Amino acid sequence: MIIDAIGLKRLDDNKVSLLKTLSWRIIGTLDTMLISYMLTGKLDVAISIGGIEVVSKMILYYLHERAWIKLLKRNQ
16 A cells, blocks of 8 residues: 555654645646636636645645544544
């Protein structure tokens, strides 16, 4: 498993959450930029939208991930 390959032992490790956040944002931002380009036909607008979106969504995803981990730990 990739978690073992990078030396992390627990799935609830903060580093795992950060890696998942980054990998998902790459996919999500490329999707957002593609849709933005398809709708506007302007590459500069698509890149601008993607740039703003990538930062806001990474922060929101990380907070969401950590909240779920806390919730699951509390219910154990």
